[in-house]
Amino acid sequence: MTDDPTARPGESLLILGAGAVGCTSALAFARRGFKVTVIDRTGPGSGASYGNAGGIVPSASPLAQPGLPWQVPGMLVDPTGPLSIHPAELIKSLPWFLRFVMECSASRAEANSKALYALSGSAAPAWKDLIRGTPAETLLRDVGWLKVYSSEDGFKNHAPERDFLRRRGAPVEILSQDEVRQLEPNLAPIFVRGMLQPDGLFAVNPQRLVEAVATEAMAQGAKFLRETIEDLTVDPDGRITVKTNVTQHKPDRVMICAGAFSKRFAQALGAAPLLVAERGYHAMFDRPEKCTTRPAFWVENSMVLCPMEQGVRLTTQSEFNGLTAEPSYRRLNRLIPKAMEMMPQLNSTVRDRWMGHRPATPDSLPVLGVAPATPRGFFNFGHNHLGLTLSAISAQVAVDLWTQAGLSENIPISAYRPLR
DSSP states (O other): OOOOSSOOTTSEEEEEOOSHHHHHHHHHHHHTTOEEEEEESSOTTOSTTTSSOOEEOOOOOOSOOTTHHHHHHHHHHOTTOSEEEOHHHHHHTHHHHHHHHHTTSHHHHHHHHHHHHHHHTTHHHHHHHHHTTSGGGGGEEOOOEEEEESSHHHHHHTHHHHHHHHHTTOOOEEEEHHHHHHHOTTSOTTOSEEEEETTOEEESOHHHHHHHHHHHHHHTTOEEEEOOEEEEEEOTTSOEEEEESSOEEOOSEEEEOOGGGOHHHHHHTTOOOOOEEEEEEEEEEOOOSSOOSSOEEEGGGTEEEEEETTEEEEEEEEEEOTTTSOOOOHHHHHHHHHHHHHSTTSOOOOOEEEEEEEEEOTTSOOEEEEOSSOTTEEEEEOOGGGHHHHHHHHHHHHHHHHTTSOOOTTOOGGGGOSOO
16 A cells, blocks of 8 residues: 555544543544544543643733743742743753744744634634534533733733734633622632633533543544554555554554654654643642632733632643653642632642643644655644643644645644644
8 A cells, every 4th residue: 555645534543642632633533434543551631631721712822922031030030930940851952942932033923823823713612513412511611711910010911912812813801800809709809900711611620521522432433542652663655553562553544642742753753843841730629619610810820720520720830841750849839828819718738739741842833734754644742731722623623634625724734734
């Protein structure tokens, strides 16, 4: 069999990774008639998809922005700041950080904003379409996404993100102190301003949502295997052989959806993406009787309190320390008093602490496209902080692009190309 650029229903598709991106892709391709198998060493929704803030929120603000490099030293010396970089990781990933600085130019930030919103602006509708009529629908809430500010300076300093959203035409509502109180009366009355994105969705249990998507994919014929991937090779006919700790797989097509662990697989398929593991943390508390109805992001402290069905989740921090280092909960622990300040009725006892790896690219855009080494491979990873948000729309784009079914002209697919 020779290389064929067009994926066709009836072909076997092996997906590497069972996070939000892998499971939504499994369901999307199974519904199109592909014979889908998903491989993951732990199971659906058990990685970064387990511990996120549950937001499915349009974003137009890339992390790399004008002026940000000058703010980094202050962030690094702040013991409760949102950023930490281990010196060894800085040296190891120097090409990534240099590219990140380049992406901070005004022209690059604006281009990345447009490409980011082209996907994320359709994220909520894509999720609704994907799970319509399934039990997963019960896990999403149409409550928007709220950011709150405890000072006028914080509100002013956050203006670039609001400007990005407005230039993209995204709906944004600016709230006064009284309006914040009316919307979320169980937050402490310390917030002088708010910003609501009304078109955001909230997953009250992200792991259960991903598991429900996987269950629906299985109902459509998809198979899920717990195996550890050891090697990928491209055969002379363009097929990809995937060796695991259990067996060898020789499917018609392979899709890489392994998040922060995708780099070595992508290298085997002809690309060398600038991808690093950005570590995020959360702490879980018991849910108080009087709680918020939606996540609330305290901008000055870069922390989110999320009213999950299993308790209140505090999510925070961007830490660069690779894939193998042990978690360090010091910064997370320092923010627990801030959580009490934000929601005084919260019980200060931490029920659980967690760390996960986000797949970070310098331009804040995912890697989405056909593998350079063979059209029988496809990349769908690098979704940064927006893995849950972008998973369903990325799955839709992947199906349309790979099957050549016709892609929306509003999707600038070249912006997400593997070689960029």
